Amino acid sequence: MSIQTGGLLRVSHIPLSQIRRPIAPVLDYQKIDAMVSTLKGTPQASKTCTLEDATAMNSELPPIDVLCVRDQGETYYFAFGGCHRFQAYDRIRDQTGEEVQVRCKLIPATKSQLKLYVGSSIDDMFP
Incomplete structure (x- = not known):
C-alpha cells in the first residue's frame, strides 16, 4: 500500500499492454520468480x-499505483513503481501468450502532473 492510494479501495484491472513504464527498472529476479509462483497458485x-504473506495473497499480487x-x-496509463510486479505479469504473459x-x-x-515525473520527454508520450 502506498501513501497515494492507501485510502483508495477500488482496484481496477488494466491490460498490461496499455500501461506505459517510462523509467527503466532495477530488478531482483528471485523476487520476480517468487511473484510468478504466487500468481500461479x-x-x-x-x-x-x-x-505466510505470499500464501495469504490467494494467487494475487498487491495492486500497482x-x-x-x-x-x-x-x-x-503510466506506472513508475511496482517494477517487480510488472515483470511478474510480463513473464506470465510470455508463458501463456495471453493478455x-x-x-x-x-x-x-x-499532463502537467505527469511532466513532474518525465520532464520534457512528455512530448513523445502523446500523439
Missing part, C-alpha cells in the same frame, strides 16, 4: 515477502 517467499491521464478523449490484466489503483492525473 504456488506461493513462494522472497527477500521482502514471507511464505497507476497514473491515469485523459488527453483528447483518450485514456493513458494479462494488472491489478491497479488508478490515480487521476493531468
Whole structure:
C-alpha cells in the first residue's frame, strides 16, 4: 500500500499492454520468480515477502499505483513503481501468450502532473 492510494479501495484491472513504464527498472529476479509462483497458485517467499504473506495473497499480487491521464478523449496509463510486479505479469504473459490484466489503483492525473515525473520527454508520450 502506498501513501497515494492507501485510502483508495477500488482496484481496477488494466491490460498490461496499455500501461506505459517510462523509467527503466532495477530488478531482483528471485523476487520476480517468487511473484510468478504466487500468481500461479504456488506461493513462494522472497527477500521482502514471507511464505505466510505470499500464501495469504490467494494467487494475487498487491495492486500497482497507476497514473491515469485523459488527453483528447483518450485514456493513458503510466506506472513508475511496482517494477517487480510488472515483470511478474510480463513473464506470465510470455508463458501463456495471453493478455494479462494488472491489478491497479488508478490515480487521476493531468499532463502537467505527469511532466513532474518525465520532464520534457512528455512530448513523445502523446500523439
